[in-house]
Amino acid sequence: MRKKLLNRRAVLMAAGAAAGVATGLVAVPAIGATTPATTTSGARTVRVPRTxxxxxxxxxxxxxxxxxxxxxxxxxxxxxxxxxxxxxxxxxxxxxxxxxxxxxxxxxxxxxxxxxxxxxxxxxxxxxxxxxxxxxxxxxxxxxxxxxxTVNGPSAKVATAAATVGRIADVEYITRAGWGADESLRFKADGTENSPQAYYPAQVMTVHHTAGVNGDPDPAATIRSYYYLHAITNDWGDIGYHYLIDEAGLVYEGRYSGTDGIPAHDADGKMVTAFHTSGNNSGNLGIALLCNSNEQPPTAAARQSLVRLLGALSTYHGFDPEAAVTFVNPVNGVSKNVQMINGHRDWLSTECPGTTLYGDLPALRTDAAAELSR
Known part of the structure; x- marks a missing residue:
């Protein structure tokens, strides 16, 4: 059992390992970071801009x-x-x-x-x-x-056990520390977490677009803004998505999922509940592209990273990317027939994930399935 768990963990990610290997993505340092200081416990100190x-x-x-x-x-x-x-x-x-x-x-x-x-x-x-x-x-x-x-404010040194760059199979991603998440935003004034983590087996993957601007010059700053709005203004306690992808193809860790180093999951492979499909979040992995795909298709780099991420997650969970499935909400038992890889509008009335991205979902399923045989 332990060997199987270790194998699944290895499929999903090896945090910080081989960060210099060419993957088509850029390894970026923590936002505003100086050279990270490593303590005897392996913790790192990064500078986080205060929002x-x-x-x-x-x-x-x-x-x-x-x-x-x-x-x-x-x-x-x-x-x-x-x-x-x-x-x-x-x-x-x-x-x-x-x-x-x-x-x-x-x-x-x-x-x-x-x-x-x-x-x-x-x-x-x-x-x-x-x-x-x-x-x-x-x-x-x-x-x-x-x-x-989220750019010009005073920064503070924050000790973190997380590296700033990690890997999900062959997909390099930026950790929360890497994009400058202020972890204090997840907590109430009394020190308790606003939205403590809850974990359930993953069943489906939902694709979103943020519907913001195309050509964003500072995606990390934009993510920090979404984080504040979701965590504080909306009172969700964290950012709503499990992963985000910018137009350069960089993948970012979203919702906090503990200290085991596996993004969006606990050590047993269950996924943390996030806040991306109202009423159907538990067991539903949410991936958001930082773009407006009503105006134009996602960039080739963003699409490629989305395909690779969908493929890596499918391998990890044993998903068939082209399958039609019945999602059963593990909290209230409500069920819905959807595709394994679906769009936000399949759950409720919304334009998300945008006209062009939604129209590309059949091809994305095929391409993600091809990733399983790579």
Missing amino acids: RAKSVTGAAARTVQAEFPVEHVGVSWTGPRRGASIRLIGQDGSRGAWTALQPVCGAGADGDAGDPAKSVSALVPAGGAAGYELRLPDGATDVRSTALD
């Missing part, structure tokens, strides 16, 4: 001036998905042009109140603006906006 945030609700959320350069703006409301817009306020007080808000992937925790189809959110790059103004559609309620700076 600065200003969150405002109601009418006050429509015009916001921040006390720091705003790198992203998160906006959420309940109501019509279309008709919202934003304009940025420059450091010199100038107003930019009004730009339509593009709703992002409507991820969600199990048990969230309200109709997920009517809960709308957006994340907008702000490029160091001083503030912003919002226009929201008629009937919008529960309005909240959050000014975020």
Whole structure:
């Protein structure tokens, strides 16, 4: 039994091993890190940028001036998905042009109140603006906006047992420490975890797009913004996805899953529950591409990494990537017939994972199946 477990662990990843081997992906250091200090216990010290945030609700959320350069703006409301817009306020007080808000992937925790189809959110790059103004559609309620700076704030040294680069089979990935996750965001003021990890056998894999901008110049900073919005603003306690993939093909570790070094899983191979398909999260692996695939297809590099990751996870769990399966929620017993590799819109009313990516799912299943024989 132990030998089998070790074999499965070896298939999934060997953290930090052979980080210099050419895989088509770039090994990047921790965000803002100096040369890591290694203690006798093997822990590493990295510099994590502290996220600065200003969150405002109601009418006050429509015009916001921040006390720091705003790198992203998160906006959420309940109501019509279309008709919202934003304009940025420059450091010199100038107003930019009004730009339509593009709703992002409507991820969600199990048990969230309200109709997920009517809960709308957006994340907008702000490029160091001083503030912003919002226009929201008629009937919008529960309005909240959050000014975020995940780039320029003071950094703190954080000891971590995790390497900054790991491997999932032949797929290199950036650990949470590598993209600068502030692990304190997972905890309440009293020191308890907001969303303690729960683990169940994986059954299916769901593909998402974040529906943000294409051509993102700083994907790690964007991930830190999503992390703050998911963990703090949405009160989920962590980022909603198990893995994220940027346009260069870099794979990032998402939801925290313990200290055993296996991303998204515990030492027994069960997957940690995340927050990407409201009501159907337990047993459902979520992979998000950092792009808007309604506007254009994902890059070739992102698609290649997605195929390799789907193949590696299928090998690990014994999945048939081309199978149709019956998903049974291990928490409430509710079942649904889906493809092993499916899209977010197969679970609820959403555009995610975007028109082009959803249309590519049949080919992705075929290509992921081919990975099993490599």
